[in-house]
Amino acid sequence: MSERFCYRCGISESEGGPLINGLCQVCYRKENSVLLIEDEVNTELCQNCGSYRKRGLWVDPMSYELEELIFEVAENALLEELEDSFSEKIREYEVVLPEELDEIDDLPVGRAVVSFEPMDFHIEHFPAIITYEVRVKAKTHELQRELHDEAKKVTVYVRQTVCPRCQKFLGGYFEAILQVRAEGRPLSEEERKAIGRLVEEKVDEIMRKDRMGFIQDTIEKEEGLDFYMGSTSSARKLAQAIRERFGGTISEAYELVGVDRQTSREVYRTSVSVRIPKFQRGDIVADKRGNVYEVERVDGKGVSLRNLSTNESEHRDWKTVKREGIDTVEHERSEAMVTSIMPGEVQLMDMETYETYELERPPMDLSEGEIYRMVEVRGRKYFLNRKE
Ligand SMILES: [Zn+2]
Numbered sequence: 001m002s003e004r005f006c007y008r009c010g011i012s013e014s015e016g017g018p019l020i021n022g023l024c025q026v027c028y029r030k031e032n033s034v035l036l037i038e039d040e041v042n043t044e045l046c047q048n049c050g051s052y053r054k055r056g057l058w059v060d061p062m063s064y065e066l067e068e069l070i071f072e073v074a075e076n077a078l079l080e081e082l083e084d085s086f087s088e089k090i091r092e093y094e095v096v097l098p099e100e101l102d103e104i105d106d107l108p109v110g111r112a113v114v115s116f117e118p119m120d121f122h123i124e125h126f127p128a129i130i131t132y133e134v135r136v137k138a139k140t141h142e143l144q145r146e147l148h149d150e151a152k153k154v155t156v157y158v159r160q161t162v163c164p165r166c167q168k169f170l171g172g173y174f175e176a177i178l179q180v181r182a183e184g185r186p187l188s189e190e191e192r193k194a195i196g197r198l199v200e201e202k203v204d205e206i207m208r209k210d211r212m213g214f215i216q217d218t219i220e221k222e223e224g225l226d227f228y229m230g231s232t233s234s235a236r237k238l239a240q241a242i243r244e245r246f247g248g249t250i251s252e253a254y255e256l257v258g259v260d261r262q263t264s265r266e267v268y269r270t271s272v273s274v275r276i277p278k279f280q281r282g283d284i285v286a287d288k289r290g291n292v293y294e295v296e297r298v299d300g301k302g303v304s305l306r307n308l309s310t311n312e313s314e315h316r317d318w319k320t321v322k323r324e325g326i327d328t329v330e331h332e333r334s335e336a337m338v339t340s341i342m343p344g345e346v347q348l349m350d351m352e353t354y355e356t357y358e359l360e361r362p363p364m365d366l367s368e369g370e371i372y373r374m375v376e377v378r379g380r381k382y383f384l385n386r387k388e
């Protein structure tokens with residue numbers, strides 16, 4: 001049997017083998033380089049929101065701290081470029097720390113292990129420049145005695161841009177209007193504040209999944225609030241959140257705003273309206289049969305009412321509220337001192353006019369000498385509560 005020799009360097013197989021496709025071990029590794037990444041990688045981040053492209057899709061960064069953000073963006077670009085430039089003999093790879101890479105001396109065929117480390121960087125201004133030392137170990141043939149072990153310096157340039165979402169946002173774009181109103185009255189100051197807080201919280205949550213879910217603008221109107229929203233689905237989600245908290249109904253309307261010049265399709269804008277109920281906590285309401293209540297709580301499911309004759313709390317869902325004709329009622333509030341308590345009757349003195357009057361003793365604890373808030377509906381006076 002005759003000895004074989006490497007066709008590149010001429011070394012004998014017994015010295016430099018086993019030969020792989022006619023090449024000695026060293027020449028095989030040289031001819032089949034695995035680390036094919038270019039010396040220079042270019043990437044960008046949005047100067048407005050810090051997002052960057054990950055496999056072609058704009059994503060929000062994990063960190064908004066500028067230095068961390070720049071490294072996050074640079075490393076993402078480096079890894080994508082690395083992955084795309086591996087020789088086709090690499091089927092899978094793993095990123096490890098440089099000291100872990102040192103320890104590795106065998107791998108299955110088709111597997112690579114990569115480490116990278118920033119060697120030099122200028123990130124005080126854009127473009128930020130980071131030079132990485134990239135090292136890879138890999139095995140591409142079963143006859144390999146030693147792993148490929150290659151290193152390269154790769155410089156990543158991070159430039160600033162404005163992402164498509166922010167271009168739209170900065171250009172004043174909106175897709176839907178969320179209108180928040182109350183039934184038959186303007187929104188109260190308290191409701192405006194509570195709705196503003198709820199919307200802010202909810203938008204933060206929505207934006208994590210829907211980057212277009214931003215609020216372009218908020219308009220205070222006499223009757224309520226208008227939110228100009230980047231996406232219709234975000235407007236709908238907010239409307240639902242508001243209804244859950246305050247109750248009410250949601251409706252949608254579409255307005256033709258123009259024709260898309262490219263597709264010649266009509267473009268509609270959606271208005272999502274949420275109309276919260278007329279009642280608020282503390283309102284005095286009455287039903288068809290003449291029962292008088294104080295509203296204790298209003299939410300998406302219905303209302304809690306305190307019957308002012310029995311002093312009992314009762315819950316009504318919104319359907320029942322409608323069926324029983326529960327509505328706000330004209331009333332007059334006053335304050336009165338309990339001057340004497342008798343078995344079936346209470347004597348009171350109005351705190352403004354000092355007139356005295358008697359009422360049937362209500363099913364609640366009363367003390368002589370204490371002042372109570374009273375409400376008069378259709379000529380009848382009811383105890384509301386004790387004045388603290
Ligand atoms: Zn050779």
Ligand SMILES: [Zn+2]
Nearest residue numbers: 046049163166
């Ligand atoms: Zn952006």
